[in-house]
Structures are given as structure tokens and as C-alpha cells.
Amino acid sequence: MPENDKALTPVPRGKVSSYPIEHFVADVEETPVLPVDASTADGAPRSIWSEAWRSLRRQPLFIISALLLLMVIIVALFPGLFTSQQPNDNCLLANSDGGPAPGHPLGFTQQGCDVLARVVYGTRSSLMVGLFATLGVVVVGGIVGALAGFFGGWVDAILARVSDIFFALPMILGAIVVVQLPFFRENRNVWTIVLILATFGWPQVARITRGAVLEIRNADFVTAARSLGVSRMAALIKHVLPNAMAPVIVIATISLGTFIVAESTLSFLGIGLPPDVMSWGNDIFSAKSSLRSNPMALFWPALALSLTVLSFIMLGDALRDALDPKSRKR
């Protein structure tokens, strides 16, 4: 078999095989040559977001979590629609740890308050802590991360070290310490809790944003914008940030759930929201003393908490899938 190769002409002249090679031509009808780069003008235009929406609409994970969250939000806005009872008034010690009764489907707490009413009215503060802490974290972490990633150099060095320090402090531990400060001890309300959680939560968002911005700042479209005369700051705001939003949205959605848990944890430890503010964490805290005799008083707020957090995390997962740049490519 090798002898045929010896007869080869030198490479630049091309090779000639000693085997007969048939010249085969396919039927033109079978594979018609299509125009190169034919343009398609039909169908509605689709942006990244509308594509993401299209794929989200068909995801059961998204539908379930979105419906649950919608429910939670309605409960938080209009608690009166879901229970006729008042959570704190007419708590009768006679009803302490009582089981379900007419008009009180979920029974009573140790203090004799209606469990359903407490769970329903507790939704608002839990959700508010989650939402505003997330908002704060995204704003602070987003700005820090974007500046660090886009400008690099010493800006990055300083901001990255600062966020590393905050990152190293566990959120709950940090919160426990800070809550003991006189200012926070005297002003315990939703806003101080939000402030504390945001203080210890932003480095995570900063890291994610920085990574996303770093990846995008060298993209050709940013260079193209710069050579059009767009200033650095404008390029960051108009081109880099919108493209870096996807991972930030995902992490924000997921951390919204964890902030709700963190608030409950602090309240459970007795250092979160003051007892007169209704929240799931406070309810769990006060129900724990009667856990043996009346576990259901603990079960219901815990279930509400778990479902809410679970739906935020599921929503984050669904968003991650929909916004993943790899699945987006054609």
C-alpha cells in the first residue's frame, strides 16, 4: 500500500493518488445552494429580555414560583382579605395553645392569638426586610462591583479588599454584634434590620457584578462605542451595565430569600424585629416554648417562611436558566 505515495509530486503541485478517484457530483435538486446570508424579515423582533420571557413562560419552575410569590405579595399588601381576625387584639389566654376552632382554622398561639392572622400579618414585615435589603445590596454592591471591574487598577485593589473584609464576616454573626450597639438596640425596626443585613450582604453582589463587568468591558462593542466618542462612564452605564445585569438579577432573587431567613433568624434569637412587630421569625420564636404541646403554632409560620424562600430561590434558578448567555446563542 505505501508504494503509491512514493509517486507523489512535490507538495506545492498538489497530490495525485494512484487509486482511481471517481468524481462525484450530488444532485443539485437535492441540496439547492441557498443565498448566502439571506435575511429573514418575518416574525416579531426579539430582544434578550423577550427571549428570556418566552423561555420562562414555558418553565413549570418559573410558573409555580411566580404564582406563589404573587400570592405572598398580595397577602403582604392586603392582609385583611385573608383573615377577619386581628392578630394582636382579642387574644384570650383562655384559648392558649388551642386547636382549630370555628373562625380560627389554624388554632391559637400560646398567648391565645389566632395563628392564621399572625402568619398573614407577619408576611409584610418579612417581605419588606427581604425586598429592601436586596435593593440596598444591589445598589451598593452593584456600584462598587461595577466601578472595581470597569476601572480596575487601584480602584479595584481598594474596593476588592474592602469587600473581601466584609465578605469574611458571616452575615448573622456580624448582625448579632452590630445589633448590640446602643443605636441599634434603641431603634429596632424594619429599617435598622434592613440596614444591618445590607451592610453585610453587599460584597456578594459586588463580586458577581465585578466579574460580569470584567468580562464585558473588553468586548468589542465597548471598544466600538469608545471609538465613537462615548466616554468611559457613559460606556459603563449604557453598554457594560445592561449586559452585566443578568447574573446580578439572579443572585439578587436568590439572596432575597436568604435575607428573609436572616431576619427570621435574628428575630428567633430575640435580637431582630421587636416583639410587637409581627413577623414569621418572631412567631417561630414565641412558639418554640410550647413546641411539645402545640407544634402547629410553630409549623404554620415556618411553612410560610419556607415556601416564600423556596419560591424566591426557584425563581432565581429559572431566571438563571433563561438568562444564561450560553443558552441564548443561536
Add this chain to the structure above:
Amino acid sequence: MPAVRNAHLTIMPGETVAIVGESGSGKSTTALAAIGLLPGNGAVSGGSIIFDGEDITHASEKRIVELRGSSIGMVPQDPMSNLNPVWKIGFQVKETLKANGLPCSPKDVAQVLSEAGLPDAEARANQYPHEFSGGMRQRALIAIGLSCRPRLLIADEPTSALDVTVQRQILDHLDRMTDELGTAVLLITHDLGLAAERAHKVVVMYKGQVVESGPALEILTNPQHPYTRKLVESAPSLASRRIETAKSLGLDGTTELLAANPDGGRTESIIEVKHLSKVFNLRGALGKSTDFTAVDDVSFSIPRGTTTAVVGESGSGKSTVARMVLGLEKATKGDILFNGTDITKLNRREMFDFRRRVQPIFQDPYGSLDPMYNIYRTIEEPLRVHGIGNAKSREQKVRELLDQVSLPASMMRRYPNELSGGQRQRVAIARALALDPEVVICDEAVSALDVLVQAQILSLLADLQSELGLSYLFITHDLAVVRQIADEVCVMQKGRIVETGSTDDVFDNPQMEYTRALLAAIPGAGLMLPPEVA
């Protein structure tokens, strides 16, 4: 989704067969099917694969594993990612030898490596992949592929990530080795010139089907299928003339425009680069820093209305030159004169105005458009940034621009992710033209495109030049493209310009050794084609 339908090809012992096709034509799928390496979601749905008389279409996993390496070898495409970075080269060769039951002492390993043309093989075997250059890695991969003396070697775009001169060395070596060993080779490539030069038989695939196959030279000289004909016409390595329409029309158009341009100052050169240097400071450990001269005393000029190409291999500093001319990178030394004004000394305001007149087009059609902007916003952005016109006149301008790059106005509301590579590049061109620039800097503007699309974009650029009197600075690694579009060529090597001249001069009568090597390395350069065609 059938990726490949009805593909039929035979490889005789000791023969080299090349599959040619554009991206997505199914050429890699066909080859991977042959060694049972289809991705998890793929399967052979019909037909048969017969190796050495044995039907291996549905052979057991065990049998296929037996065949791989020992009877069928593979050289993968990307030398950067196909060697495991945490293992020494020698270990990776040894692994292959061991898996196929061959002696694997350090001496055998060194033997295999030196056969693949790695000098000082014994020492090299103790190095890690990151200590190797791209070409050396590819040699190591070839060594691994051929270490077990397979009867068939599948080489999937073995050199498309490498510089042309390295590509030539590697392919020469592969040729020699497979000749000596009598190995049959299945070469997968997008480059028709390369296929014709290296293979006995060429198989052209299009949309998952074999449209034509036959002896290499016959396919080139006598293509039958319309697709093959288009491919032969467009292959830049085979075309040896400047794009015609532009040249003839271009000259008239340019003179007219020059005459019509009142302040067009009869400056010969629109851009003049004088003794330009760029030194990068590489920060080392512990405050130690080394200077790296990326661009070293480079001078050239772009006559108005013409195309000057800067050619070089990777690391030659050509892109740094482009960035400096665009004003995106500060020059360390030297002047860049635009219409006689030194742009290295402009203040902010003047720089902003300068940006209107020089615009870039980049290589990667997927990276150069903001995915969040629709086409209208993308093209309108330069107008908005420079405060030109009102919403209505800007929309009118966008329509005109789309028309100029032959895209329908209905594209305006679409997003980049809905467009093909060629269409995106057209949009990028439209954006670059929005401010009526005088100079367009094309940084590898067609390198990422399929051959037929590349030909279209090149002729679009040529047409636009003749219509608008544009001057181009064309940065590329591809000499074949240079011949199609450039009037003047500067050849760069290691930051320096080693040769300049008119395209014809440089191609017909290269002065420097390096230029000659580059020219000789164009795949298919020395091929056939009667003189009246070439």
C-alpha cells in the same frame, strides 16, 4: 435534526482525503461519527461505517475503544485546550502508549515526540503544556495521534488556530510522517486551498450533504456542483486578483470625490504614521517590571481613497497599531498625522471630533454588537452621541445606511442574536459609516467569517470604498485577503515593519525572507490554476 445526511466517502490506505465545508456543514460530525465520538445527543441514524472491512457503525463500546488510538488516531482542532494543563507532555504521550499496550519507557516517549519534530524531545517531555508554543503543542498532539501507528488519522482543522508559517511546517511534517508510515489521513478543513494542496481527494460538504467529491485538482479546475463553483470562486487563497468591481469603478469614484471635496487638501496621505512605538510595561513579581516593545518604530501612510493592509502573524503588533491610530491606546513615541494634524496631541474636544472621521470594524461579529441594543439603536448610537439631526432625520439616515450595506430596513427592530455572522458584520459596517468617516480601520474584519460570506463582505467593502471614497487600514493575518483588497501592504514582524510596497510588488517580488515565507505559506499558493486564471 439530521446534521449529516447521506454522506458517502471512501478513504483508501495511505491516501489523504480532505472534507471541506463551511461551519455547520457537518464535516466534523461526519468524522466524529467514524470513531464513535458523537456527542451524547447524537447518533448514527442510517448508513454504515466500514473500517478495514469491518462494520463499526454499531460496534460495541469496547470494540470502538480498541480501535481508537491503535487503528484510528485523532488530532484535534484546538492545541490550546486539548492538552491537559496539569500533566507533563511526556505523561500524556505515555498515557496513550500505555492505553494501547505499547512500550512506554521514557525513551519510547522521547522517540515519539522527536518523530513529530520536537527538538530536544527528552527534555521537552518533562515540560508542561503552558511552556509550549501553539505550534509545539500541535506537534505534541500529532505525536500522540500517531504514536500507536494508526492506519487512519483524523485531523480536525489541525492548524486553523496557528499562524500560516507554523501551519505550513506542521502540515509538511504531517505529510512526511504519514507518507513514511503509510497512514491514511482524513483532513477536515474550511480552506479549499489547503485541502487541494494536501489531499489526494477532496470531499465538499454543504448543509450536511456531500455535494461533490473527486481528485483534488479536478475539483479545483473543474467544479461541477454550483456550491463548489461558488467556493472555488470565493476562496481567497486561490483568487489572486484584486476584487474587480472596486478597482475599475473605484479609481474614477475616488478622483471625483477628491475633486468634490473642497478642503480635501490635496494631501497625498490621509493618515501618516511616523516612527510610531508602543512599549508595554509588564508587571512582574515584587515590583519588578519589564518593558515589552509591541510596536517598534513603525512608519507608513495611507493615501486617500485607497487601502493599506498591515499584515503579520499573531504577536506582530499589528492590532496595537490599529488601536493607536484609533486613539484608543496612547503611543509611547512617534506621530500619527491625520490630514496633517498630529492626533497624539489632541485634547478631549478635538479627540471627540476626530472620532467622527476614523471608525473601526472588528473581527468578531458576535462581540462587536451590544446584544442589548437592537439594530436601529446600534446604528443610531454614533449619530446620537455626536448630536446629529433629530429623531426623524436619524431614522432616515439609519435606513440609508442599512440600504448601503444591503440589509432590508425591516431589520431595524431586530437584535444581534437573531442575525448571522455576515449580517452582524454588515451592521457593524453600517455603524462605522454612520458618521461619514474618511478612514475605516478593519481589524481582522473578515477573519471570522465563512469563505462565501467573507467574499461578500470584502466586495461590499470594496464597493463602499469606490462609492464613498473611503480609505481603509486593513489589519489582517491573511495574505490571501490582502491580495484581494489592498493597494499597499506593510508586512510586520515582531513589532517592526519589515517590508512595504504596493500589493503587486510585494506579491510578485518579495524582498525579505520573512515575506517570502509568508507568501509561500498561503495554503494552495503554489497550486495549479492556469496563469490566465491566476
